[in-house]
Amino acid sequence: MSSNEFYNLQINGQTHAVKDAWIGESLLYVLRERLGLPGAKGACEQGECGSCTVFIDGKAVCSCLVMAASAVESEIATIEGLNSDGSLTDVQESFITEGAVQCGFCTPGLVMAVHHLLEHNQEPDEHEIKEALSGNICRCTGYGRIFAAVDVVIASRAEANR
Amino acid sequence: MSVRTTTQREVLGTSALRPDGAAKVKGDFAFASDLFAENMLWGATLRSPHPHARIVSIDVSGAWAIDGVACVITADDVPGQLTYGLISEDQPVFARDVARYMGEPIAAVAADHPETCRRALAAIIVVYEVLPVLSDPERAIDGSTAPIHPDGNLIRHQRIEHGDPTATGPIVVEGTYEIGMQDQAFLGTEAALVIPDHDGFGVEVFVATQWLHEDQKQMAKCLNLPVERVRIVLGGVGGAFGAREDISLQVHTALLALKTSRPVKMHYSREESFFGHVHRHPAKIWMRHHASQDGEIIRIDARFVFDGGAYASTSSAVLLNGITHTQGPYRCPNAVVEGYAARTNNPPCGAMRGFGVVQACFAHEGQMDKLAVACGLSPVEIRLRNAMKTGDMLITGQIMQSVAPVERCIRETDAIPLPPEMGDHPHELDLPGGSGLTADRSHIKRGIGWGVSIKNIMYSEGFDDYSTARCILADGVITLKFATSEVGQGFVTLAPQIARTILGIDNVITDTIDTDIGSAGSTSASRQTWMSGGAVDAVCRIVRERLFEAVGEKYSIDPVRLAIEDTDIIDTVGTLRISVAEASVGIRIDETFEFHHKPTSDLDEKGQGDCHVAFAFVAHRAVVDVDPELGLVKVVQIATAQDVGRALNPLSVLGQIEGGIAQGLGLAVMEEIIMQDGRVRNPSFTDYLLPTALDAPKVIAIMIEEPDPQAPMGAKGVGEPPCISVTPAIAAAIRDAIGKDITRVPVRPQDICL
Numbered sequence: 001m002s003s004n005e006f007y008n009l010q011i012n013g014q015t016h017a018v019k020d021a022w023i024g025e026s027l028l029y030v031l032r033e034r035l036g037l038p039g040a041k042g043a044c045e046q047g048e049c050g051s052c053t054v055f056i057d058g059k060a061v062c063s064c065l066v067m068a069a070s071a072v073e074s075e076i077a078t079i080e081g082l083n084s085d086g087s088l089t090d091v092q093e094s095f096i097t098e099g100a101v102q103c104g105f106c107t108p109g110l111v112m113a114v115h116h117l118l119e120h121n122q123e124p125d126e127h128e129i130k131e132a133l134s135g136n137i138c139r140c141t142g143y144g145r146i147f148a149a150v151d152v153v154i155a156s157r158a159e160a161n162r
Numbered sequence: 163m164s165v166r167t168t169t170q171r172e173v174l175g176t177s178a179l180r181p182d183g184a185a186k187v188k189g190d191f192a193f194a195s196d197l198f199a200e201n202m203l204w205g206a207t208l209r210s211p212h213p214h215a216r217i218v219s220i221d222v223s224g225a226w227a228i229d230g231v232a233c234v235i236t237a238d239d240v241p242g243q244l245t246y247g248l249i250s251e252d253q254p255v256f257a258r259d260v261a262r263y264m265g266e267p268i269a270a271v272a273a274d275h276p277e278t279c280r281r282a283l284a285a286i287i288v289v290y291e292v293l294p295v296l297s298d299p300e301r302a303i304d305g306s307t308a309p310i311h312p313d314g315n316l317i318r319h320q321r322i323e324h325g326d327p328t329a330t331g332p333i334v335v336e337g338t339y340e341i342g343m344q345d346q347a348f349l350g351t352e353a354a355l356v357i358p359d360h361d362g363f364g365v366e367v368f369v370a371t372q373w374l375h376e377d378q379k380q381m382a383k384c385l386n387l388p389v390e391r392v393r394i395v396l397g398g399v400g401g402a403f404g405a406r407e408d409i410s411l412q413v414h415t416a417l418l419a420l421k422t423s424r425p426v427k428m429h430y431s432r433e434e435s436f437f438g439h440v441h442r443h444p445a446k447i448w449m450r451h452h453a454s455q456d457g458e459i460i461r462i463d464a465r466f467v468f469d470g471g472a473y474a475s476t477s478s479a480v481l482l483n484g485i486t487h488t489q490g491p492y493r494c495p496n497a498v499v500e501g502y503a504a505r506t507n508n509p510p511c512g513a514m515r516g517f518g519v520v521q522a523c524f525a526h527e528g529q530m531d532k533l534a535v536a537c538g539l540s541p542v543e544i545r546l547r548n549a550m551k552t553g554d555m556l557i558t559g560q561i562m563q564s565v566a567p568v569e570r571c572i573r574e575t576d577a578i579p580l581p582p583e584m585g586d587h588p589h590e591l592d593l594p595g596g597s598g599l600t601a602d603r604s605h606i607k608r609g610i611g612w613g614v615s616i617k618n619i620m621y622s623e624g625f626d627d628y629s630t631a632r633c634i635l636a637d638g639v640i641t642l643k644f645a646t647s648e649v650g651q652g653f654v655t656l657a658p659q660i661a662r663t664i665l666g667i668d669n670v671i672t673d674t675i676d677t678d679i680g681s682a683g684s685t686s687a688s689r690q691t692w693m694s695g696g697a698v699d700a701v702c703r704i705v706r707e708r709l710f711e712a713v714g715e716k717y718s719i720d721p722v723r724l725a726i727e728d729t730d731i732i733d734t735v736g737t738l739r740i741s742v743a744e745a746s747v748g749i750r751i752d753e754t755f756e757f758h759h760k761p762t763s764d765l766d767e768k769g770q771g772d773c774h775v776a777f778a779f780v781a782h783r784a785v786v787d788v789d790p791e792l793g794l795v796k797v798v799q800i801a802t803a804q805d806v807g808r809a810l811n812p813l814s815v816l817g818q819i820e821g822g823i824a825q826g827l828g829l830a831v832m833e834e835i836i837m838q839d840g841r842v843r844n845p846s847f848t849d850y851l852l853p854t855a856l857d858a859p860k861v862i863a864i865m866i867e868e869p870d871p872q873a874p875m876g877a878k879g880v881g882e883p884p885c886i887s888v889t890p891a892i893a894a895a896i897r898d899a900i901g902k903d904i905t906r907v908p909v910r911p912q913d914i915c916l
Contacts, residue, residue, distance in 0.1 A: 022277055029276075038196040039189020041400070043349045044432045048847035051349060079189035088184065096183035099813040102821065103650025104186030104193075105349035105400030111187055127591045133855040137847070139349050139401050140650050141817055142824030143858040 007072050011037065012081030023069055028052045030068035031078060039079035039108045043137075050136030053109040053116075054078045060116040062135075079108040082115070090153050091115055098149040102140035110136045114150055122161075123154055171728070173663040174875065177813030180655050181672065182648075194370035194397025195353035199425035202355070203232050203272040205418045206279035206428070207411070208286050209437055210261035210268055213297070213507040213840025214310065215290035217259055222269060224285030230274040231282045233422045240417065242386030246409050248376065252313050253473035253510070255384050255413050261290070262310055262472035263509050264841050265437025272418040272426050295840040299446075299469040299504035310472070310507060317470045317503040318478040322485055322769025324557040325496030331452035331460035335532035339449070339525040340906035342834035343469075344442035346514050347852055350400015351435040352410045355427045356419040364391030365416045370399040372406040374645045375681035384413045385420065392416075396675040402649035403825070404513030405439040407684055408475050436845035440475045440512030441835055443468040443503075445484070447525040452496075457537040457544045461496035462529075462557070464488045468503045468511070468521070475512030477503040482623060482765070482773065483518030489557050490526035491568045491616040491779050492548035497557040499769065507840040513686055515825060516617070516886045523615045524907055527890035531612070531897070541612040541894065542576050545781075550616065559770040564777040564878075565870045571781035571803045572614060578801035578862050581785055584608065594787055594794035596856055601789040608798075611894025613782045613887030619688040619879040620759055620775040627689070627775075628758045630680030631697035632673075633661065633705045636750040638743035640665055640702075643673040646682035646694040651881060652814040653690050657698045659811060660875070664702040665709075666726040666742040680756060688778065688879025691810065696874035697757035708751045709742070757874070776872060780804040780883040782823075784859075784891035788899040793911025795831050797857070797892055803864040807878035812865065815880050819863045822884025824853045829885075830892035832857075834908050 005021040009030070016035050031037040031054070040063050041051040047062040054063045055077040082089050091114045094100070101107050110133065117124060117132040124132065129150050138146060172178030185191035222234040237244060237258035244258070245251045257266045271282040294307075301307050302315035309315050354369035364387060371377050374394040382389045399406070411428045419426040430438050445468045452461040466484050470477035485501035488494075514520075534544035549568040555561055584592065584606060593601040621627045632643040640661045648654045658670035682694045706726065713731055714721035717738055725734050732739050765771040785799040800823050809815045832851040836843040844850045869876025893904045900914060 022275065024277065032196070033198075038192075041189075041193070041350070042195070043351065043400070044847040046432070046846060046848050049349065083188050088187065092184075092187035095187045096179055099177070099817050101180055101183050101186045102652070102817055103348070103350065103399060103401040104182065104191055107186045108189035127589050130855045130858070131591060131597070135854075137349065137852050137854060139347055139403070139825075139852065140821045142820035142822070142853075142861065143855045144820035144861055145813075145817055146855070147858075 005069060007069055009071060009076060011076045012078060025068050026064050027066040027068040027071055028063040031063060037078055037080050041105055041108060050113060051106050051109040053112040060113060079112055090156060094149040094152040098152055099145040100141060100149040106136060106138040110146060118153060171662060171668060172659055174659050174810050178655050178659050178811055180652060182654060192398050193350050193400050194368060195350060195429045197355040197368050197397055199355060199357055202425040202427055203422060204276050204279050205270055205272050205415050205426045206283055207267050207414060208269040208283045210257060210264060210266045212261060212290055212292055213264045213295045214293040215261050216293060217257060217261060218289040218291050221287040224287060225271055225282040228278060228282050228285060230278040231271060233272040233418050234269060235417055235421060236269045240384060243383040246380045246384055247474055248408055248476050249478055250474045252311060263507055265509060270414045270418060272422055295507045297506055297508055297840045299467050299506055302504035302506050303502050311505055315505045317474050317505050318481050320482060320485060320501045320769060322497060322499040322557055327498045329461045329496040331454050333453040333455060333536045335529060335536050336450035337528055337532060338905060339447045339528050341445045341521045341524055342908055343444040344514060344829050344833050345436060345835055345850060346403035346405035348401030348403055348405060351430040351432060352438050353429040354411055354415045355425060356415045357425045358419045358423055360391055362420060362423055365419060366393045367416060368395045368397040369412055370397045370406060372402050372647050372649060372686055373684035374647060374677050377412050378677050380409050381412050381416055385416055394677045396647055399649040403515045404686060407513045407686055408440050410438045432847055433845045436842060440510045442514035443480055443511040445521040447521060449525050449529050451529045451533055453533055457533060457539050457547050459492055459494045459548050462488055462494050464499045466501040469508055470503045470505055471508040471510035473510040475510050480518035483618060484522045486558050486773060487519045487522040487616060488526060491550045491614050493550055493554050494557055508837055509842060516882050519617050520886050523886050524890045527613045527887060531894050542572060545572050545614050558773060560772045560774060565868045566779060567805050567866050567868050568779050570866055571779050571805055574803035574864050575781040575783050575801050581799040584787060591856060594789045594796040595792060601792055601794055605789050605791055606787050607790060607899040609786050609788060609895040609899025611784045611891045611898050613891030615780055615883060615887035617778050617883045617886055618774040619778055620692060621687055622762055622773045624762055624764050627683050628756050629682040629693040629697040630756050631701045632679055632754040633701040634752045635705050635709060635746055638667060638669060638746050640667050640670045641673055642670060642698060643679050644682050644694055645675060645677060645679050646690055647685040648675060649685050653694060655814060656695060656811055660695060660698045661702050665706055666729045688881045691877050691879050692873055693757060697755055699874045700757055701753050701755035704753045704755060705751050709746060712749055713745050778805050778878040778883050780887060782888040782891040784895040786892060786895040786899060788896055788914060790900045791915055793914035795896060797827055797859040799860045800888055801862045803866055804883055806865045806867060806880050807870045807873050808867050808876040809865045810875060810877050815865055816863060818880045819884045820861050823861055823888050824858060826885040826888035827892060828853045830889045830907050831909055
């Protein structure tokens with residue numbers, strides 16, 4: 001296929017060169033198939049399930065709906081950027097300990113969504129949590145253990161700030 | 163709420179954590195769709211746009227002419243058997259002369275980029291002669307239509323006649339119940355990477371599947387390769403729920419890889435996934451219950467019609483499961499049941515969590531509520547009066563040998579406190595319909611409903627089901643090997659728990675899940691804890707005996723005196739105490755064991771026979787808020803008590819319970835593949851609605867632990883029961899709220915307000 005687009009993306013604080021790309025490729029495709037960043041998952045290609053959630057300039061977005069070439073001016077953050085020092089974040093830790101992970105396909109997107117929520121709202125109530133996570137579909141857990149994981153993070157962060 | 167308690171050793175009974183958890187939360191875990199190989203091509207499938215059409219001609223030359231296309235294949239390129247199937251091999255790898263459902267594969271391409279594939283598929287010219295569509299299973303059964311397949315339009319008819327078919331009672335209630343077509347909607351769509359090997363005469367297949375050896379067997383036949391030249395390795399699986407039991411892209415991807423001598427990856431889009439796997443059977447069930455004045459069931463008559471779609475898949479087994487669960491978890495001395503699984507031009511239906519019992523349960527629980535009203539009893543009382551016990555005879559003549567705590571499930575569920583009434587000024591998200599702000603508090607009506615179910619676990623009807631496990635103990639490290647598909651349920655957590663418990667060593671490695679060992683059977687039918695857990699349990703016990711022999715010889719102690727206590731080997735009548743890790747230094751014990759369950763038998767022409775292995779039970783109570791004018795429903799709370807035998811990992815069990823409830827809720831109020839004359843109208847997550855965090859009810863779950871002496875480790879499978887009776891419980895709660903009969907699921911707004 002004739003693919004001759006060249007551009008740079010800023011991802012997790014680093015510049016990534018995208019070479020010989022087709023202009024129509026989504027950010028999700030470029031991350032996964034061209035840049036070796038498969039943490040964001042594709043499950044619906046319509047922005048319904050949130051599995052492909054990344055941050056663009058601090059906003060949580062579905063990377064399947066963003067044309068990669070349109071993000072050249074932006075700072076992109078993916079799940080791979082959460083663990084640059086090798087350790088798990090508190091959200092990731094609590095997802096494991098509270099049983100919020102089963103098949104794990106929705107997990108990277110949900111971890112991103114929870115980080116996004118708690119960055120903007122330190123002590124969300126039950127309704128705010130449910131609304132914030134309602135764009136991320138999980139088919140395995142029924143969400144109960146995911147809510148439990150969020151509660152644990154909120155409590156531990158509140159404790160740390162006391 | 164946190165159910166986890168910190169323990170030092172992750173043995174049986176503790177909420178051991180997933181060994182793949184860290185990789186999954188970091189996005190590092192390799193799902194099948196994440197796999198990549200040098201020089202890899204992408205594969206894609208051309209599918210029939212028609213539910214029924216004769217294929218007049220296929221011209222693939224346009225696809226070949228596109229730059230970047232490496233291969234185009236059709237039915238003519240299948241080197242081996244042209245069809246496959248789990249029970250009867252009736253499904254073509256590619257349709258050759260006739261397409262029997264919308265989405266049936268016609269051709270496949272391999273190319274350098276998914277977009278090239280899309281263009282190549284668009285360039286293939288297929289001339290169709292559209293044929294009349296058989297979409298009504300009743301017409302398939304009555305013989306009024308021409309056969310749409312050489313095997314005919316009736317996949318299976320089975321009758322059950324038990325006791326006195328003429329027995330009657332003073333109370334008679336009847337109803338007809340419909341269940342819509344549900345999709346498994348796993349998040350990780352079908353994906354495989356196939357690498358040709360053996361100089362082009364073999365393949366290595368990395369695939370997200372539920373049953374590696376069945377894929378291997380079916381692929382080898384279609385590819386005309388010896389079974390040992392098809393090596394299957396489990397690719398990371400993003401959920402399954404039954405949809406990965408049948409072949410989907412396996413043969414296509416392998417053919418493209420063999421033809422091009424290059425690695426080929428295929429990964430379905432969500433839309434293609436809706437067409438690429440089987441669904442839950444839509445069903446229509448009529449039931450008539452005769453009962454005594456005080457509510458005791460005397461006789462049940464029933465007629466089941468399951469729409470199997472265009473190909474058989476597991477329809478005959480789904481039908482058997484449905485009809486043999488007609489009575490539900492209740493005593494029933496007399497029954498006459500007719501069951502039909504029909505072939506239509508609808509999409510093929512097969513396995514989905516609950517496997518025929520979901521449909522039966524919606525009908526029998528609707529009947530129990532009618533019986534309660536007719537007898538002037540509460541929904542709880544009618545169920546308690548009929549609750550099945552161990553030793554009761556089923557309508558198949560089989561004796562219930564499983565622990566059957568039906569009464570306890572009901573009573574413990576009933577004792578769970580109801581949620582508080584909705585206040586005068588509820589949060590908008592607590593209203594039916596949510597933040598649309600369309601429901602008015604003053605219109606909301608609350609309802610409470612019940613569902614109780616029985617589910618067979620393991621395969622049935624004489625199938626010699628087994629699972630294989632290998633355990634190597636060497637220098638203080640245990641290595642476990644099995645071909646048990648991990649789909650998210652957590653067998654990779656459980657297997658090391660078993661080994662640690664039996665062998666007293668915490669360092670357990672789980673080897674690659676592949677076909678280099680014997681079959682583990684399918685991750686389905688709630689069977690892997692029993693079957694593969696049983697295999698791991700047994701092989702670890704054999705290794706322990708061998709270890710005792712070695713230690714006994716070294717210390718001149720009769721091995722029967724040795725035991726493992728925590729992480730030590732001890733002499734039960736002496737003073738020796740040595741850690742297992744230390745004792746196994748310099749020793750290598752390597753054992754393999756094949757675990758079989760007790761044999762079952764076929765049903766005779768009257769539907770009599772010991773066809774099932776074991777059973778599990780559960781009760782659900784649903785509380786809903788309904789806006790009767792808008793037809794909107796909010797499920798507020800689900801209370802449940804589930805018979806689990808023994809909770810080997812309580813956190814995993816809770817995950818199964820909550821996850822199953824969400825899927826049952828989906829079937830109750832939102833999930834349906836909408837069909838119109840054989841056409842799927844909503845193959846996307848925009849139009850096929852799934853429960854989100856906002857739809858999740860408060861779940862209060864009790865695990866009833868009465869270890870089953872027949873089950874290895876006392877544990878029953880827990881995967882399916884949670885999704886079975888929650889659906890009728892929600893439907894019953896809606897009935898209770900609006901005072902109107904509800905006879906189909908999913909319950910649509912028009913079913914409530916019109």
